Amino acid sequence: MQSNSLEERLVVILATGGTIAGSGDDVGYVAGQVGVKELVAAVPALGPRRLESEQVAQVDSKDMSHEIWQALAQRVAHHLARPEVAGLVITHGTDTLEETAYFLHRVLSPTKPVVLTAAMRPATSLQADGPQNLLDAVTVAASPQASGVTAVLNGRVHGPVEVRKHQPFMLDAFESGEAGPVALIQEGRLRVLRAWPSCEAVGVARVLGPVAGWxxxxxxxxxxxxxxxxxxxxxxxxxxxxxxxxxxxxxxxxxxxxxxxxxxxxxxxxxxxxxxxxxxxxxxxxxxxxxxxxxxxxxxxxxxxxxxxxxx
The missing domain is CATH 3.40.50.40 (Rossmann fold)
Structure with a gap:
């Protein structure tokens, strides 16, 4: 049974690396250096939340691979099948986030929320945006209003079809074009603007087997x-x-x-x-x-x- 309290609803965080886990200055950083447990510990507001975490990969997302996609789809499907899990968060790099979001959307199209989040600044930056983005993503993943695959960055919830990285450096780097965001996170609350994403999923079975054969x-x-x-x-x-x-x-x-x-x-x-x-x-x-x-x-x-x- 899932609680009505957001703090008591179980959210699983799957980490894949990226700038959100990076170390160094704002341009010359190295992505994928900080583990998921450290990322969570760096956000005190997540302390009361009911969370589990798992390190699926640790890469710069420019190097995202089909092998990681396959592993991620399997782990997401595994946790979605657990009745006690309210939703999932995936920490990711910004460069290929929109591709991973679309891949998971088409493979799984879940009824529970699967929320990708990222950062434009490394974890060691004075302007680190990862902690707020991670907190917002967990808020969406725990929400009974949310469903489907989305991307949460800079207070906006983007759909997987429309989301694009449109700016290479600024914190407000993602947009959803003419469709606009699915929802906003304002003062820790979810404000829904349009329907949550859904589609006819192809199923995780389609992406199993040797990746070399894709x-x-x-x-x-x-x-x-x-x-x-x-x-x-x-x-x-x-x-x-x-x-x-x-x-x-x-x-x-x-x-x-x-x-x-x-x-x-x-x-x-x-x-x-x-x-x-x-x-x-x-x-x-x-x-x-x-x-x-x-x-x-x-x-x-x-x-x-x-x-x-x-x-x-």
Missing amino acids: PSVAVVASHAGVDGAVVDAIVATGVQGLVIEGTGNGTVHASLLAAAQRAQARGLPVWRATRCPGGAIVGAPDGALPSAGELSASKARIEMLLGLMAAV
Whole structure:
């Protein structure tokens, strides 16, 4: 039985490293140096909370891997199945947080809250934002109002489809584009703004088995002067899918488009996304590649990856 008191509702914290666990100055720090127990101990307000913690990985999130995704999905699924667990928090680096959030969203789509959080400053910084973000994330994970996979940073609760890191250094580095945040945390209280994220999950079973056997999906950017030979070279390595990060409304340079069409002729799925940080691709002109819609190129890669797994 779960208590109605937020302090008594059990939250499991899974740590993967990142800047939130970093040590050093604000730019020259080393990520993933502080363990999860130390992170929790550094937030006195978490003292009364009912928490468990587990170190799943300890990496700079720029180096996030499919192996860690697989392990994380399994551990999240394990704890979600425990009736006494109200929700989970995942501490993560900011660079690939939006990718991990989307991956877990599509694999699990949980009814309990699974909250990713991170920091733009290392734990040793005078401007450390990790402690407040961790406290906010635990607040969301313990809330009976919350559900699904979200990301909590700087007082905002972002959905996994829309969230993007839009600024490389400032504390307010994440946004949700036109959709806006799902909720806000104000004075320790949750203010819900729109529906919590949900989708038809593919299931954790799809991402089990040797990671070496996962399909390979590449992302290529369209830009002025791009040579389509880059696509030919990537296809020659044996990739099984391709996402083009297009310009504007998902437009693709003529040289790149010709190469993408050659890849399609060989049976490879090729999608087009947009490098614009907001909005979604609208329409499908004659001859256009299939659209990734509102997904960024990195999230479209995950969607294609999971789809290809189903076909194996």
